Amino acid sequence: MAHKITSKCTACGTCLPECPVECISEGNIYVINADACIDCGACANVCPVDAIVAE
Numbered sequence: 001m002a003h004k005i006t007s008k009c010t011a012c013g014t015c016l017p018e019c020p021v022e023c024i025s026e027g028n029i030y031v032i033n034a035d036a037c038i039d040c041g042a043c044a045n046v047c048p049v050d051a052i053v054a055e
């Protein structure tokens with residue numbers, strides 16, 4: 001289990017500082033390192049376009 005950023009991401013950057021384990025990377029769309037994600041949901045809670053999903 002990990003959270004994943006979908007193609008809806010607008011690269012706004014809001015989620016980046018919220019991750020307690022710093023597993024989100026910048027890019028054309030942002031990316032979560034699934035091996036490091038602890039599934040806390042903090043990023044999903046702040047994403048303005050609901051681009052982050054739990055899978």
Ligand code: SF4
Pocket residue numbers: 003018019020021022023024032036037038039040041042043044
């Ligand atoms: S669910 Fe938590 S640990 Fe996983 S990427 Fe989002 S903020 Fe980071």
Ligand code: SF4
Pocket residue numbers: 005008009010011012013014015016030046047048049050051052
């Ligand atoms: S908060 Fe949402 S739209 Fe903004 S960079 Fe993160 S995943 Fe992308």
